[in-house]
Amino acid sequence: MTLNGALKTTLSVLALSAVGVAAQAQTPLSLWYHGAGNPVERDVLIGLIEDFNTSQSDWVIELAEFPQASYNESVVAAGLAGNLPDIVDVDGPIMPNWAWAGYLQPLDLPDGTTDGFLPGTLGYWNGELYTVGLWDAAVAVLARRSVLDEHGIRIPTLDEPWDLEEFDAALTTLQASGDFDYPFDVGMAWTGEWYPYAFGPFLQSFGGDILDASVPTAEGVLNGDAGLDFGDWWQSLFDRDMVPGVSQDAADRETGFVDGNYAMQWNGNWAVLSALETFGDDLLILPAPDFGNGPTIGAASWQFGVSSTTEHADGANQFIEFMLQDEYLAAFSDALGLIPATASAAAISEYYSEGGPLEVFYGLSEAQARLRAVTPGYLVAALEFEKAMSDIASGADVADTLDAATDAINDDLERNNGYQ
Amino acid sequence: MTDRHSIASLILRYLLLVWIALIFLFPLVFMVVSSLKPDLQLLRDSASVRAFLPVGDISIDNYGLAAERAPIARFVFNSLFVTATTVVLSLILCSMAAFSFVFLQWRGRGVVLAIILATFIVPFETIAIPLLLVVNNLPWIGIDGFRIGWINSYQVQIIPWIADALTIFLFVQFFKDLPKDLIEAARVDGASWFQIYRRVVMPLCGPVLATAAILKFLVMYNQYIWPLMVTQSEDYRPVMVGLQYFFQLNTAWGEVMAYLSLITVPVLAFYLVLQRAFISSIASTGIKG
Amino acid sequence: MAAGPRGKQTLTGWAMASPAFLLMLLFLITPFFLAFGLSLTNQRLISPNPAEYVGARNFENLLGLSFFVLEPERDEAGEVIRDDDGAPEYPRLRTFTRNNPDYPHLDGMREWMSIGWTDDSRLVLLASDVVFMKALTNTILFVIVVAPMQAGIALLLALLINQKLRGITVFRVIYFMPVVVSIVVVAFLWRFIYDGQNGLLNSMLGFLSFGVFQPVDWLGNPNTALASIMAMSIWQGVGFHMIIWLAGLQTIPVSLYEAADIEGANRWQKFRYITWPGLRNTAVLVLVIITMQCFALFPQVDVMTRGGPLDSTQTMVFQAVQRGYERQDIAGGSAISVLLFVFVLAISLTQRWLTRDKD
Structure with a gap:
């Protein structure tokens, strides 16, 4: 303590004398x-x-x-x-x-x-x-032109993204090819804010949301019909082995696409450089699919x-x-x-x-x-959403899980007087 | 018992020891070996026996890169300084308290000891925030004068950790086994209680001192949540908080392994030194023998 | 014991004990009572709203339990509707527990477990906080499994390395090595080992069984996740307890064994009549430490599974931290801490009563 104090004093004296009067x-x-x-x-x-x-x-x-x-x-x-x-x-x-x-x-x-x-x-x-x-x-679907061409999959554009059916058909085709461990990777290894950031937009594209910040409430938004549809689809990705599950380790997340074990990957712009190095011109950066309510990514x-x-x-x-x-x-x-x-x-x-x-x-x-729901309640809502995504991926009942998350989010809103 | 029999039994014993050693070693070998490999190779190797072999593209580049990423020497120094100070103060204060509980008759000692032992039940994580509120209101007089609040300092990492139930309990258990007539004899000779503590009891404490020191060292060196909450400048940050420097969006696994290998060395060295002291102290004092 | 005047001893006694005691009073006991106080309020970690006293509400929210008999769906004729396999179909529980004015006492509760009841109906145990209940039962399970195994294996290891063999020091060091490495680091290394796709454990088991073994997703499967964390915890912590046992073993005088050798005692007899009685205090120490460490289970879970999959690795301390810090519900987190304290105190008092000196 005193050692450090002395050190600090000495250093600051030196710094001051070096910088001179102007700096003071x-x-x-x-x-x-x-x-x-x-x-x-x-x-x-x-x-x-x-x-x-x-x-x-x-x-x-x-x-x-x-x-x-x-x-x-x-x-x-x-x-x-x-x-x-x-x-x-x-x-x-x-x-x-x-x-x-x-x-x-x-x-x-x-x-x-x-x-x-x-x-x-x-x-x-x-x-x-x-x-x-x-x-x-920003987040996008990373894929390879050669792979999509080989399997006769249309390359989507911003104006004409994949819809749910086309996207699902693409996953099925890629899976049936047997060339990959998984046709797609959503990055379950990246626990934390990645879940609401990367998966919340899927829910928004289905027509739901984590919560409606204007009321605020999660009831009927997270666990409404759109939420249930999204939850069923989400679970089916894991049931059908379309994507790696919750126990994916961070290493697989990083190397899976580059090594060719995953045919496509849902990933952020910060992680694209390594894929670009490996695949060069073959790499495709594709827009999010439109699940019915417009294609959406997190901001x-x-x-x-x-x-x-x-x-x-x-x-x-x-x-x-x-x-x-x-x-x-x-x-x-x-x-x-x-x-x-x-x-x-x-x-x-x-x-x-x-x-x-x-x-x-x-x-x-x-x-x-x-934007993700702009409310102080987002913090707890995001954690509940993360847990729900993970539970549903592991096979939990979709409706019950979304209900539980909704209740927890609304409890939190209530305890904080709606964060008004 | 024939010679052949005893040689066979000796070989068997060693085989058993080695086999168990492998079980304890393999993740650590994985750690050290991986620190020598580039990221992609490290990850690809991790599925096979190659994970344990320094094969392929081997270099110490990761160590250099790790040193660029974080001020490792500063972190290790901070951790060692905090740890060493805490261990020494802890051994002195806790053994003194235990001595008082075991050898002295005084009113309230049963209650006080019970309260102390009960604190063992409280996991630190569950009181971290209230503790933050406490230390934030404590005064401190340092070289730069008087201030309120201990945040961002060495003392905030040291003083709250000095006294703990486990260390006191270790000493209490040990003192209970010491022969009472030793103390009696010293009392008859007119020694004060403090003299008995220093001259008679402590010299017998080799094994328990070593044990308590090792355990305390481990707890302190691996501190994580608390320094995260109370250190804001790199000047005071310890090694486990430094580990977080390596978990970026694209984690540099080789550097992580290099950093882990580096910060493990001081603990291992400390244990090696103490375990020698620990064995020899037993040989020389021959407690109860 | 020969002693001076009692009053003098009291003074010296307090003087020697008080530095440590005062530190604990300030840095452990005060925060604990602060936490206890917080648990009776609705305090948030950060919030512009003032905290209010809410009595035992936080505890009621954690511990609330209720039973409910779920009747199967019946058609108009009153017959039980059955699916293709003949199993009765039930209405969804959420129709009773969510916004149903007929069942206000069930509002917001969730199914924890259920068993078959009479005539195709099911008895459902509802909890107002299912996650906490799972955390509670997982914690207890962890203690029951890990404490005896870790203590037992540690004693065997201590006996093994207490032999007089050339080079034994090397083994003493190696066995202790996992302890030296922080649990955070160890948990992180074991994620690689447990990996369901290409983890070392699966490769090794596959190799040893000539490919018969099917890879298991150790941490991703609710049936194996907790067991995997248990195994790793035992592996990591066993060296710690080994050296405590070893310290105990070293205090047993060699002369006793020499005497036993002269009497012609065999190895088991020596253990039974010399070693084990000599380890009595150590055994208490080891058990107490292990029990406390098990109850404090946190970093492994935080690094490896974060409570999942499906809450199969939730623990009390993990929940306390999750709520207190991450969800900023410091009152709820503190309530869990208080419950944990009360709970462990009850157990250790029972333990003490059971192992009390009978004489």
């Missing part, structure tokens, strides 16, 4: 970020921070990185301890929960700053903009906001505004394969510019992306 005038702003352990991401972010620090003389950003897997827990604990930073990054669907709990304050950006941003990158709650993201993510990724406890909201807003320049949107995209939030940034990015290998995702995101 800068007020420190703390920024928490979820990307610990990703050197590429850190380099981009640190470059951005250095640009900001030297671009003006009022503020100096101090970065603290956390591992993503436990980022939310870390922030919630810090909030409990009254120890929030000035600027936080937040996973899109969680934002309303933190805003409601009083962790965040609305952004105060000059008018027009976020014009032209993909809708999934703007975190609105109760009519106010709380967070904004530099990128969005909203990590975004930045200002904490409610900061004494320097002006500086925090200034920094966020600074981040939103196309240059940085493109830099994050180039480093991580993420979808830039604006068309102009996409145009100067490596992957999403015209003719770029991932350009198609920008179109998917624009055309199909739909």
Whole structure:
């Protein structure tokens, strides 16, 4: 303790004397970020921070990185301890929960700053903009042209996606070929937010949803007729061995498609680069099937906001505004394969510019992306949905399981006065 | 008993020992061997006996990459510092308390011991949040002055963990077996209770000290949930939180294995050292012998 | 015992015990009572709404049970409707437990288990929190299976490595190695081993049985998931208890065995009359530790199955953590902690009473 204290004092003295008098005038702003352990991401972010620090003389950003897997827990604990930073990054669907709990304050950006941003990158709650993201993510069906051609399967387009029947027929054909362990992989290994993010849109496309945030209630939405149809279809995927089940390990998830064990895979844009390396031009990035109510994928990724406890909201807003320049949107995209939030940034990015290998995702995101239920209750609802998806996949009764999830979600809404 | 018989029995004994050893070793061999392989090969090998063999494209690249991804040395230092401090303080305070419970007659000791042992029932996970509220309201005077709240520090990882029921219980059980006349004799010689504790009892405590130290070391070194809640800067983060640095959207399995292999070394070394001390202390004191 | 004035001993006694006791008071007992207090409220982990006192409602929600006799469907003639196999058909339970004004006491309850009753009717046991009930029974099952097996195997191993053989230290280290590696890490390695598609365990069993063995999805099958976690837990923890047994064995004087050798005692007699009585205190210690560790079952589940499939690996601590942190229902999570405490306390008091010194 004392050792560290001494070390810290020495270091800060050294730092101060090195930077000189000018730096002392800068007020420190703390920024928490979820990307610990990703050197590429850190380099981009640190470059951005250095640009900001030297671009003006009022503020100096101090970065603290956390591992993503436990980022939310870390922030919630810090909030409990009254120890929030000035600027936080937040996973899109969680934002309303933190805003409601009083962790965040609305952004105060000059008018027009976020014009032209993909809708999934703007975190609105109760009519106010709380967070904004530099990128969005998108999910697509990965497949191989040669495989689909060989089995006479039509290649779907954004205008004419597969419908339920055609999609199911494709799975059956691929399964019957005997060339694959599974015709499709939805990624059951990725427990957690992946489930509502990746599978919730299926339910939406069937006509249901996890909950109706406008009432709010899950009754008749999650366990209504559309929900039951979706649940039956979902279970049949596993009953018929169309997709790997809940015990799939993360390694199979990563290598299954690339190794040719899975004919197709439901996967995010961040994971496409390795498949692109393996298959090159043969790789297809296909839009989500339309299960009756329009093809849908999830929107909203990590975004930045200002904490409610900061004494320097002006500086925090200034920094966020600074981040939103196309240059940085493109830099994050180039480093991580993420979808830039604006068309102009996409145009100067490596992957999403015209003719770029991932350009198609920008179109998917624009055309199909739909926000997850925007309510503080999403947090519990997402966990209940995850459990229901896993239970149904393991053979639980569909109606009972969806009822149980509905009750749990509504209980939570009730206990929190509907999160009003 | 013929020589041949005893040789056969010796071979059998070793075979049994080796066979059991294999059962205990295989996941760890898998871990170390995998740390030498590139990701794809590692995953493909994991289904066959190749998982245990350093074959194919072998290198120590993963170690270098892992070191780039996370400040491993800093994490290991933090863990060792927190662990060592806690273990030492724990051994002293808990053995002293146990001594008092076993050898001293005082009012309330039955109740206090019962309360202490009852806390054994409370799994840490279930009180983590209330504990966070407690430490957040405690004062601390450090080199940078007075402040309220222990969040983001070493002491918040150390002090709450010093005293625990298991360590006290270990010492209590051990002290109960010590010959009472030793204490009696020392009392007759006019030694104070504290002198008896230091000069008579503690020197006999080799085995239980080693056991308690190892157990406490393991608990502390593997701390995970608590540091996750209370450390916000890398300066204080321990190894198990560091493990999370490696689980990205596309996990680098080879690096994970390399990191796991690296952070396992200090624990293994600690056990090796202590288990020697543990054996020799028994040989020299010859307790109750 | 020769002693000074009683008052002096009391002072010294308190002085020596209090540093440890005060630390525990502050960092264990206070948080526990805070948790107890929370369990009587509707406190959320984070929320702008103030907490309210709700009495025992959290506990009622966890423990609520009810019976219901489910009559088969009958046609207009009053005959039981049967499916093709002749089994009677029943109305869906959800028609009674969901928004049915005739059965307000069943609202929101779910089937936990059911048995055949009279005349084709079924007796259904309903619980207001089926997941918690499964967590409770799984936890008990885990304790009943793992505690004795782990203690027994650990003792055998301790006896094995307590031999005087050249190189025995190597084995002492190896047997202990799984303990050294964090349970989180171990659980994570075993996910590879248990993999249903191409896991090591399936490959090995297939190889040993010349291909007769059909691969099992160890963690994905509700029938094998808990057993798989049990086996791994025993494997991981057995070295821990082995060294406690070993410490106990080492305190038994060698002279006793030498005397027994002179008397011509065989190995079993030596174990029965020297080793086992000498291990009495150790045995209590090992059993207490194992029981507590089993009740605290959490990281394995968190890493390997997260309670699934179909709640077959739910445990009490996992549920307490899930609710308290992930679902931000700190009151509900605390209520589980309190129940766990009460429950284990009852068991250990019974255990103590059963193993009390008869003299």
